Amino acid sequence: MEIDFSRIKVIGLDADDTLWVNETYFRDTEEKFASLLEGYETKNRIDQELFKTEIRNLDHYGYGVKGFVLSMVESALEISNGRIPAKTIAEILELGKTMLEQPVELLDGVKEVLDNLQKKYRLIVLTKGDLLDQERKLERSGLSEYFHHVEVLSDKKEENYLHLLRHLDIDVEDFLMIGNSLKSDVLPLLKIGAQAVHVPFHTTWQHEEAKVKEGEFGYLKINRLSDILEYLK
Structure with missing residues (x-):
């Protein structure tokens, strides 16, 4: 028009x-996040839970990579019932740093x-x-x-x-x-x-x-x- x-x-x-380019990096990271948690839930459920956590946290963290990383950590703890290893939490944090360092x-x-x-x-x-x-x-x-x-x-x-x-x-x-x-x-x-x-x-x-x-x-x-x-x- x-x-x-x-x-x-x-x-x-x-x-x-x-x-x-921006959103592509978030989608790629979501795929890697789901792979880290594949022993606890299906990919579809992991995606759904992460999205719900992101929306719930918008008022706390706002938009952007840092809030996204915190939501991934929270989702990992919830999906695993608190059983997620510290090593996996460290890998999630590294995913966030990789996003921030993208050219x-x-x-x-x-x-x-x-x-x-x-x-x-x-x-x-x-x-x-x-x-x-x-x-x-x-x-x-x-x-x-x-x-x-x-x-x-x-x-x-x-x-x-x-x-x-x-x-x-x-x-x-x-x-x-x-x-x-x-x-x-x-x-x-x-x-x-x-x-x-x-x-x-x-x-x-x-x-x-x-x-x-x-x-x-x-x-x-x-x-x-x-x-x-x-x-x-």
């Missing part, structure tokens, strides 16, 4: 799975898009997760120079966006958000009167899935980030 972007002055971009893999066309957009628009990063990890990834990405502001939010709900836009003195009508999550990067923006573009990633965390009827909301869906250059010139 085409949207009138003529008023847009500021563009916010999600980071994980919009600028660089930043930019998605196709990211630098080309930022090169073009920065000539006309003010660009900001709006992501959620662990502050230290997100700052580290941005530094490793080599993309810092493109952005006027970087914000790591505790969550991406309407009130979070409104508070930030007010703080940065940005009118909602002048703002466009681009991201891979309908739930976090698109729907909250539309509800506060801003514009949004959805760029799906091939893997989506279950918690970020949102069912939307076609035509129910006015947003643009593109296949890859570089497609936005057809609309923002």
Whole structure:
């Protein structure tokens, strides 16, 4: 669907799975976690229990690798009825460190898009997760120079966006958000009167899935980030 972007002055971009690969590492780690616990439960049950623990812990730990690791440890203790060996706990912690040390893999066309957009628009990063990890990834990405502001939010709900836009003195009508999550990067923006573009990633965390009827909301869906250059010139 085409949207009138003529008023847009500021563009916010999600980071994980919009600028660089992220969710793939979580899914790979879940597979390894299930292998560590295969003597206690089926893979399907382990996946279910880990997801329930993650959701239960969001209010305590927020989003990101560190909270994910703590949830894996908690799930391992629950699934094993406290019988999990210390050696396996150490292996779970090592899985988390491996995730944090992953090189930043930019998605196709990211630098080309930022090169073009920065000539006309003010660009900001709006992501959620662990502050230290997100700052580290941005530094490793080599993309810092493109952005006027970087914000790591505790969550991406309407009130979070409104508070930030007010703080940065940005009118909602002048703002466009681009991201891979309908739930976090698109729907909250539309509800506060801003514009949004959805760029799906091939893997989506279950918690970020949102069912939307076609035509129910006015947003643009593109296949890859570089497609936005057809609309923002």
